[in-house]
Structures are given as structure tokens and as C-alpha cells.
Amino acid sequence: MIVIGIDPHKATHTAVAIDGSSARPRGERTARARQDGFGELMAWARALADERVWALEDCRHVSGSLERFLLAHGETVIRISPQLMGDARRGQARERGKSDPIDALAVARVAVRDGMDSFPHAQLAGRELEIRLLHDHRARLVADRTALTNDLRWHVFDLWPDYEIAPRTLSLLVHQQRLARRLQAAEPTARVRVARDELRRxxxxxxxxxxxxxxxxxxxxxxxxxxxxxxxSGPILTAAFVGEIAGITRFATAAKLARAAGAAPVPVWSGRSDGRLRLDRGGNRRLNHALHLYALSRIRFDPATAAYIARQRAHGKTQREAVRLLKRHLVNRVWRLLQADAPPAPAAVNC
Structure with missing residues (x-):
């Protein structure tokens, strides 16, 4: 079996094949990041070995087209988080210098070093992709609204210093209408016209x-x-989980999901018995952020979760350490709930 590491870019994709047991290089190829280039890479790889695993550095839109092409043709694809490549690029898994083949070789060697089963296997996107696109679009609109609201609040303060607008209230219709009436009655100076336009947006x-x-x-x-x-949880947070996990069947165990989410424990103690853990900065940070919001919401609204945090604090954990422990438990919960709703895995398409 060979492992093919891919360093994806917008114009080209570079592939380096290594032996799955010895990590010895077997060849390299660079092709255009287009359908004909994908076919060229697959033909080249099939000529090298009958058993192949493609290891793609997960760069979302840049690597997505190649991933979908390979899956549609029955290839096995695993995703390597860019955060996990940091150590490889600084350590012995990387050759000296910087080039696309060197980066692709590092991706393949990380897959062999950590074991292919430790990484999530990619699958064809369906409703998960639709949910992720809509969730990401909504998040961008929320960010745009926040920027406009912040600027609008300063204009209103310059116009009427005594007119108080509580934080996050301009997203509510009643407060928007109240401010619109005040602006409509004001003299149409340049600042008022700008404020009206921002409020309309x-x-x-x-x-x-x-x-x-x-x-x-x-x-x-x-x-x-x-x-x-x-x-x-709720619909928006669930959408974040579904979109970032991209198919819970990719993760055979909750532990693999925890590693992908950067929620697996990282021990940082030596010669002591307190067993302290530190923040894992690897994994999917957007998924980790959704998990953090889930933890805060559970602490606020679920008495059992609040009691768990209190017990951890009583045992000497800091608030941050207690939340990290909670997030690891919540990974198990998310994995279990999504597994209960997961449809049967689709059969591979062989060409």
C-alpha cells in the first residue's frame, strides 16, 4: 500500500507517494487543479500500486474539488488538519527547505506516522455541506451586521449622547423601529443620513x-x-456541529472526534500527582469553538452540568481546566447523539 500526500493550491496540486510501511518515497507529480489534472493524478497513483490512501491537507475550498473527485471514483481519502502539520513542518518529518513536494511529503509522512485510522476519512458531502454553507453565510451576515451596528452606535452617540442603546439590542425589531422614528424626525444632516442608511442595512x-x-x-x-x-444546543449550534463534522460516520469513536476537535486531553505534568492538562491548540478550531459555546450553554441551563463544574472546582481545578474536562465529556454526547441520527454509510463507487 502507498500513501499519497497532497499539498493543495488554487492553481496546482502536488502529490508525493510513499510506502505505507517504510515511508520511503515512491514518486511525485504536480498537476493542474482542474478535472483533467485530477484524472492525471489518479492515473499516476493507480500505476504505482493497487492499494492507495490519499492524505489531503484539509484546506477546505482549495482541496474540496479534488477530494470529491477522488471519492466519486472509489478512492480512500483522509483529511489532515493544517494545525497537525505544524509539528511536522518544524520537526524531522520535513526535509530542509520549502517547496510543494516537501510539504506534500510531510503530509504523507504524518499520515504514516500517526496511522491512517487516527484521521477522519472523508466522504461525499450531502446535507452536511448544505448546512455548512448556509451556516457560514449566516455567520458572515452576523459579522457584517455587528460592524454596521458598532459604527451606527457611534453616530447615534454623537447625535444624542443621552440616547442609550444597550449592547446587542439593535438586532431586535422593536429597537430598530424606535431608532428609525428618531432618525426620521431629525434634521437630515450628513451624519443623520449616514445613520439612516446604516440602520436600513x-x-x-x-x-x-x-x-x-x-x-x-x-x-x-x-x-x-x-x-x-x-x-x-439549538438549531444554530447544531448546524455548526453538523457542518464542521461533515458526517459523524467518519469518526469510528468519540475519541477520534475529540482529537479532530482539539478537545482531547493534553497532559502537562511531571513528578506531580495533580495530572494537569493544557489547551490543545490543534484540530478544527471552528468545531472547538462550537463545542465551547455548547459547554457554556450547558453550564448555564443544565443543573447537572453546573454541578459537575462545581465538583471539579472543589477538587482544585481552575474554571478553564474544568471547562476543558467538560468539553471532552460533551464530545462523547455529541458523537452519541449524531450517531443515533446518522443514515447508513453510502457504498463506494468503483470505476
Whole structure:
């Protein structure tokens, strides 16, 4: 068996094949990041060995087209998180210098070093991709609305210093209407006209965000009803989990999901008995962020979770350490709930 490491770029993809047992290089190839180039890489790899595993540095949109092409032709693909490549690029797994073949070789060697089973296997995207695209679009609209709202608040302060707008209230219709009436009655100076335009845009974004929220709620109620109905989750957070996990069947165990999410424990003690753990900065940080929000929500709304944090604090853990431990337990919960709703894995397509 050979392992083929891919260093993806927008214009080209570079592949380096190594032996799956000895990690000895077997060849390299660079092709255009287009359909004909994907076919060239696959023909080259099939000529090297009958058994192949493709290790792609998971660069989202850059590597997505090649990943879908390989999966559609029955190839086995694993995703290597860019964060996990940091140590390889600094350590012995990397050759001296910087080039696309060197980076592709490092990806392949990381897959062999850590074992192919320790990485999530990619699969064809379906409803998960749809949910992720809509969730990401909603997040961008929320960020745009936040930027406009912050600027609008300063204009309003310059106009009426005594007019108080509480944080995060301009996303609510009643406060938008109240401010709109005040601006409409004001003398149309340049600052007032700018504030009116910004408020109009904020209201448009709010309507779009609400529509996306309702659409996501319907989708996750179909794809992941158990997680969407869990205390502390909800449709938007569930959409983040579903979109970033991209198919729970990719993870054979909750421990593998925890490693991918950067929630697996990292021990940082020696010669002591307290067994302290530190933050894992690897893994999918967006998935880790969703897990962190889930933990905070559970602490706030679930008495059993709040009691768990209190017990950890009583045992000498700091708040951050207690939350890290909780996040590892919540990975098990997310994995279990999503597994309960997961459809049977699709059969591979052989060409």
C-alpha cells in the first residue's frame, strides 16, 4: 500500500507517494487543479500500486474539488488538519527547505506516522455541506451586521449622547423601529443620513439572518433532531456541529472526534500527582469553538452540568481546566447523539 500526500493550491496540486510501511518515497507529480489534472493524478497513483490512501491537507475550498473527485471514483481519502502539520513542518518529518513536494511529503509522512485510522476519512458531502454553507453565510451576515451596528452606535452617540442603546439590542425589531422614528424626525444632516442608511442595512441583514436561521432549523431538525433538541444546543449550534463534522460516520469513536476537535486531553505534568492538562491548540478550531459555546450553554441551563463544574472546582481545578474536562465529556454526547441520527454509510463507487 502507498500513501499519497497532497499539498493543495488554487492553481496546482502536488502529490508525493510513499510506502505505507517504510515511508520511503515512491514518486511525485504536480498537476493542474482542474478535472483533467485530477484524472492525471489518479492515473499516476493507480500505476504505482493497487492499494492507495490519499492524505489531503484539509484546506477546505482549495482541496474540496479534488477530494470529491477522488471519492466519486472509489478512492480512500483522509483529511489532515493544517494545525497537525505544524509539528511536522518544524520537526524531522520535513526535509530542509520549502517547496510543494516537501510539504506534500510531510503530509504523507504524518499520515504514516500517526496511522491512517487516527484521521477522519472523508466522504461525499450531502446535507452536511448544505448546512455548512448556509451556516457560514449566516455567520458572515452576523459579522457584517455587528460592524454596521458598532459604527451606527457611534453616530447615534454623537447625535444624542443621552440616547442609550444597550449592547446587542439593535438586532431586535422593536429597537430598530424606535431608532428609525428618531432618525426620521431629525434634521437630515450628513451624519443623520449616514445613520439612516446604516440602520436600513442593519434591518435588511436582520431579516436575512432570521430567514437563514429558520431554514437551518428545518434542516437540522431533519438531519440531527436528537442534537438539535438537546438542552444547550439549538438549531444554530447544531448546524455548526453538523457542518464542521461533515458526517459523524467518519469518526469510528468519540475519541477520534475529540482529537479532530482539539478537545482531547493534553497532559502537562511531571513528578506531580495533580495530572494537569493544557489547551490543545490543534484540530478544527471552528468545531472547538462550537463545542465551547455548547459547554457554556450547558453550564448555564443544565443543573447537572453546573454541578459537575462545581465538583471539579472543589477538587482544585481552575474554571478553564474544568471547562476543558467538560468539553471532552460533551464530545462523547455529541458523537452519541449524531450517531443515533446518522443514515447508513453510502457504498463506494468503483470505476
Amino acid at each position: 442593519v434591518r435588511e441583514l436582520t431579516r436575512a439572518i432570521s430567514e437563514l436561521g429558520r431554514e437551518l432549523a428545518k434542516l437540522v431538525a431533519t438531519v440531527a433532531p436528537a442534537l438539535a433538541g438537546d438542552r444547550g
